[in-house]
Amino acid sequence: MKRPAPRTATTRHVTQINRTAILDVLREHGPLSRRDIQQRTGLGSATIERLCSALMEEGAVEAAGQVRQSVGRPSTLLRFASSARAIMAVDVTEYTARGRLVDLGGSTLYEESHTFALEGQDAGAARIDGLLGLVDRLASPETGVTAPIVAVGITVPGIVHEGVVTKAVELDWQEVPLADIVSARSGLPILVENDANATAYGEWHSGALANAHSAVALVLGARLGAGIINEARLHRGHRSAAGEIGFLLTSSASFSRYFTEQGDVDSTLAAQVLPFAAREGLHGKRIGPAFRAMMARCRAGDSEAEQARDEFFDSIALALVATSVVLSPQVIVLAGAFAQYSEESAEQLTRRLVGRIPWVPRIAVSDLGFDAAITGVSALTIEHARSATYLA
Template sequence: MAERVALGIDIGGTNVKVAFVKHDGQVIAQESIPTAPERGPERFVSSVAETVRQLASDNHIDWDNDVLGVGVGIAGFLDYKRGFVEESVNLHWFDVPMAEMFERALGKPVRLDNDANVAALGEVWLGAGRSATTALCVTLGTGVGGGIVIDGHIHRGASTMAGEIGHIQVKNDGELCNCGHYGCLETLSSATALVRNGLAAGLAGEDGELTAKGIFDLASTGNATAQRVIEDMIHWLALGLSTGANLLNPDIIVIAGGVVNAGNALIEPLREAFSKAALQRVARACTVVPATLGSQAGVLGAARLVLQVAETA
């Protein structure tokens, strides 16, 4: 193989996605395996290592010569400089020297960052945020994740915590958040919060289980309760986004997560609410768009962590 590639690893709560990616973003080979975090980080790392070496050999990628390095995205609070997972609540892993473990198992340099940051980098590199100089990317899922990409690079701040927009406190008398504070954006505008508020308002799913998509479906058929619950979610989201935008003056805000599949039913009213909530000059310079890479953003962004270092070396 003439051109060298990066390996991206995106560690989710259920599955781990791995992909070999070229400098132009083309994926040479990819695979997804169960995360099974309960087996512990050691066994997890060795099983991922086995999978990627096999994937390389199946696709005629010479591990020693063709692979530049490894980028890893994982949910949780990290120390980017040390490559430590300090706290991954959904995997129940704490103080894990993950970059070093992967380096030992794979014999390549490893860069570790959080899932929202790598997804943001992926969207700016190949997705909805292309051509943006200052991008704020927000993922609406179980929580509300955020990543900031400035001039093509993740902005991490002093302790890899920049972009935690989900914990902007938007409601004074709001509910308790996982972080210990009250009224965080995450408690009001995540997909989980939307469902919780839908249930509290008396909505029910078609087959018993209410989902965020189900609430948007109900709203599209004229269900006033569903419409009100969505309006409420959008109201708080616009407030959180405007706070972030007034601080960053981004040219783009990318909204990711399953809820984005609702398309214009989410994006149009969000744009309107955002343009009222943010400073006028900030809102005028900024477009709010849905993400385009879906669940590929993380693994592509993880690979990009390595590729962009190679490009500037």
């Protein structure tokens, strides 16, 4: 078989690489003079001058004062213009969509929430309509944000692959091309991410998983999911389905049935906690609120709830055994509905893992709480937007 001819870099490719080098060094070490940039990147002075001038015209780089480095005229300092552009981040849950405008430095500029109008409506379609309405409002001048929005990031509770929500039971979405739908409405690049992945990235970027080389965010919401950081990168797996630990099997009896909308672990957890939700007047099959109802009864001394709690954490621990043995994470952070009872949950799970697996990861409490997913998708979208800026 004839091998394909090797590809060679064009002038455009070289320019893109050089732009990236300049913007990266300014973002990480700026403000810097042109001479400093030359020393750190190894690029020629003419290239530095040409590309810095172009980046300033585009608004990607801005002046940041002057410094005298030697005899002669003072040098202008340059910095990455993080406030010159913004991204939009939206966290979609069963009942609400929460939107945030963030500059490229990660500072929040504006935030707004929308409650879906579901009564008497096709719930899946109503959520899409509500999401699009929120996107419209966030993109409007009414927010007071003048920086142009360059990308949109959306996090959802479901399996997402290449912008398509392949399955989100809580949202009544299946094979929904969400990125295409929102892009058609906004005209912007769209990043769609699973909420557990976004939570893991948020905690890794600026929370309890910071500096961890290998970590897991265990998210208890309507179902149980996990976001995975492996080798300091977000791990999505084949068809972006990594971390769906609610579909782990609990015993050989699991082979006598099939699991479609809800996995075996999720079904087991739901059966253990939903009776306590019903007693509090909570309806539906959401595990997170039912877990909180059960734990509240435990604190009140309800012995039946205490037995259910023990069975519940047994089931969670079995899922963590599989996760820990396969991935060997340094740390597991508890997120979502665990938040209110995170210290107790960490103690319950650690006690069950010790002596049962070769290496017990540290089980930590979330630093970001319910901000984790939107923080994570913001950071991911900023990276996406920076790439677009670098390669313009």
